[in-house]
Amino acid sequence: MFIVFPDTDHVAQYVSTLFIQRISQQPDVILGLATGGTMEPIYAQWVKQALARNIDVSQVSTFNLDEYVGLPAQHPQSYAAYMEHHLLRHLAFDRSRIHIPDGLAHDLPAYCQAYSDTIRDHGGIAMQLLGVGSNGHIGFNEPGTPFDSQCHVVELSERTRIDNSRFFGPNEIVPASAITMGMRDIMDAHEIILVATGSSKAATIAKYYEHEVSPLVPFTILKQHPKAHIILDAAAAALVPSNVCQFYDTVPAAML
Ligand code: GLP
Numbered sequence: 237m238f239i240v241f242p243d244t245d246h247v248a249q250y251v252s253t254l255f256i257q258r259i260s261q262q263p264d265v266i267l268g269l270a271t272g273g274t275m276e277p278i279y280a281q282w283v284k285q286a287l288a289r290n291i292d293v294s295q296v297s298t299f300n301l302d303e304y305v306g307l308p309a310q311h312p313q314s315y316a317a318y319m320e321h322h323l324l325r326h327l328a329f330d331r332s333r334i335h336i337p338d339g340l341a342h343d344l345p346a347y348c349q350a351y352s353d354t355i356r357d358h359g360g361i362a363m364q365l366l367g368v369g370s371n372g373h374i375g376f377n378e379p380g381t382p383f384d385s386q387c388h389v390v391e392l393s394e395r396t397r398i399d400n401s402r403f404f405g406p407n408e409i410v411p412a413s414a415i416t417m418g419m420r421d422i423m424d425a426h427e428i429i430l431v432a433t434g435s436s437k438a439a440t441i442a443k444y445y446e447h448e449v450s451p452l453v454p455f456t457i458l459k460q461h462p463k464a465h466i467i468l469d470a471a472a473a474a475l476v477p478s479n480v481c482q483f484y485d486t487v488p489a490a491m492l
């Protein structure tokens with residue numbers, strides 16, 4: 237079942253509420269976080285709600301999914317800068333609990349292994365936020381990535397580099413590779429919230445519905461997860477039959 241809201245505002249309100257509630261239930265929760273255009277309204281709502289409800293985030297630990305290789309954290313297009321801009325600087329996080337892969341790490345294989353190990357040492361991710369690339373990638377796990385992969389360095393596909401070039405200036409080059417949590421790291425999360433919005437994601441969501449579980453469409457792996465939820469706006473749900481959608485006009489009152 238896809239959970240479908242009329243528009244991105246409702247999706248953002250719903251998803252941010254899920255995360256705020258999770259933090260309220262367990263202040264030292266371990267969260268997996270994502271970047272991308274889809275997440276911008278979600279983080280904006282998250283910040284708004286956390287401030288309005290005086291939510292204490294000081295004990296929350298976070299692990300980001302991915303980062304471009306070669307970009308320093310200060311680079312405006314790095315995912316570290318993205319997180320700073322959209323979430324971290326607005327709330328009183330304890331920075332020692334914030335984990336974002338280091339795009340400048342020297343020994344990348346050792347660094348990646350340590351990133352996966354650190355997630356496990358923390359007891360695993362309780363709630364993982366995910367977007368999806370137009371080719372079905374999650375994190376930066378491109379089509380063909382083995383399902384048992386841990387954190388690793390990936391060569392980005394042409395499709396992904398073109399998709400993500402919209403965030404870079406006209407004379408800037410999208411990095412060719414990235415560090416990403418592996419498929420296994422993601423699937424080990426206790427609960428997964430995948431979000432897709434806008435008509436540009438409709439064909440991608442249709443692939444999830446039509447395809448068997450396959451590494452060629454990475455996010456189909458979520459069909460094997462006991463607690464994975466796919467949250468869409470109406471535009472992203474446009475190409476799947478309505479009998480596999482649960483429609484909400486508004487965020488259920490019980491959640492607010
Ligand atoms: C990037 C990120 C993914 C994200 C995807 C979709 O490639 N590595 O984690 O899900 O973009 O991004 P957007 O939300 O901008 O469509």
